[in-house]
Amino acid sequence: MIVLDEQLLGRGLEAAIGRWYRGPVCLIIDLRLRSVIKDEAVPGLLRLPSQPTFVTINERDFWHPMLADNRYCIVCFSIPDSRAREIPSLLRALLKRAEFRTKAARSGKVIRVARQEISYYTAGDRTAKQVP
Numbered sequence: 001m002i003v004l005d006e007q008l009l010g011r012g013l014e015a016a017i018g019r020w021y022r023g024p025v026c027l028i029i030d031l032r033l034r035s036v037i038k039d040e041a042v043p044g045l046l047r048l049p050s051q052p053t054f055v056t057i058n059e060r061d062f063w064h065p066m067l068a069d070n071r072y073c074i075v076c077f078s079i080p081d082s083r084a085r086e087i088p089s090l091l092r093a094l095l096k097r098a099e100f101r102t103k104a105a106r107s108g109k110v111i112r113v114a115r116q117e118i119s120y121y122t123a124g125d126r127t128a129k130q131v132p
Helices: 013-018 038-048 081-096
Strands: 003-004 023-028 053-056 073-077 110-113 118-121 127-132
Touching: 003 013, 013 023, 013 081, 023 038, 073 081
Parallel strands: 003 023, 003 053, 053 073, 073 110
Antiparallel strands: 110 118, 118 127
16 A cells, blocks of 8 residues: 655645556545644554555655654655656656565665665664665
C-alpha cells in the first residue's frame, strides 16, 4: 500500500501511481475519515495497514530517525511543492532499486530522496546511510 501525505491531495497522484503500482494507493486522510490528521498522528495511522509506504514532500517533519519503525516506510522527497507532479516517476525509480523493491525491504526505513542523493535511516540503526 502506498499512502500519500494529505498535502498531495488533488493532484491526481493516486491515479498516476496506480497505473504502475499493483497494490492500493490512498491518501493518509483515507485511513481516518472525517478528521484532520496532524503530522504527529501519522506514525500511529501507518501502523494500521500491513507495511505501507508513506510518501511526502514534508521533509522537515518526516526526515527523522525516531520515525523509523519496522511496520512501515516513510519516503521524503526533497522537492518543492511546485514539482510534486514528479512524484510518481521519482517513486517508481526509487522502488525499482534493489534496496527498496519490496515492502519487506522498505519497511523500517525513513528514506530521503534529494536531487542526486538517496539516504535512509532504519529502525535498527538510526545513523543515516547513503545509497550509491
